[in-house]
Amino acid sequence: DTEVTQTPKHLVMGMTNKKSLKCEQHMGHRAMYWYKQKAKKPPELMFVYSYEKLSINESVPSRFSPECPNSSLLNLHLHALQPEDSALYLCASSQVKGLVYGYTFGSGTRLTVV
């Protein structure tokens, strides 16, 4: 299995809702990432988990809350989002030294906040 699976593929949520994005991989990778990609823009790193511990937080607002319950799963909990948070959220995984071994990306969750 060489895939990163993200669910749901599409999500529409209101500004008062709480929702979660899920990412799963079974490649034995011990680093996992969340990226945010606005329309017609490049992906921007949000969070990095290494060995299930948060290692990088790119000053992301607290309405985004990541969680890595085990080495195969990565969640992104969403609460009180704003319309400007509408974007494609991409998950990726890698062996711990991703720069050396490369990253595998999922196909993303397209989030619309109304």
Place this chain on the structure above:
Amino acid sequence: AQKVTQAQTEISVVEKEDVTLDCVYETRDTTYYLFWYKQPPSGELVFLIRRNSFDEQNEISGRYSWNFQKSTSSFNFTITASQVVDSAVYFCALGVRSEKLVFGKGTKLTVNP
């Protein structure tokens, strides 16, 4: 700070034409990694190639080739005999030390039949 510049926002070619996508990077680190990713309309980022700063060898993979020149800080990507399936947004990315990839703004390639 690291920076990646993809000066071509959009390129449109006719099938079977060759096309080169430009990538210029900036970093003060002597050890760094360069990547190219393809993003079709479905959204996933498809890995194409990774190069480290110590390996300036050019690479060819089928219709794809990459020209890495440290002297000009460039890592250009050429598609030979383009096909409609090559239509996508292509991103060049740079990584140093930490696991943060810095992406260029991307080049949207449209290959017309």
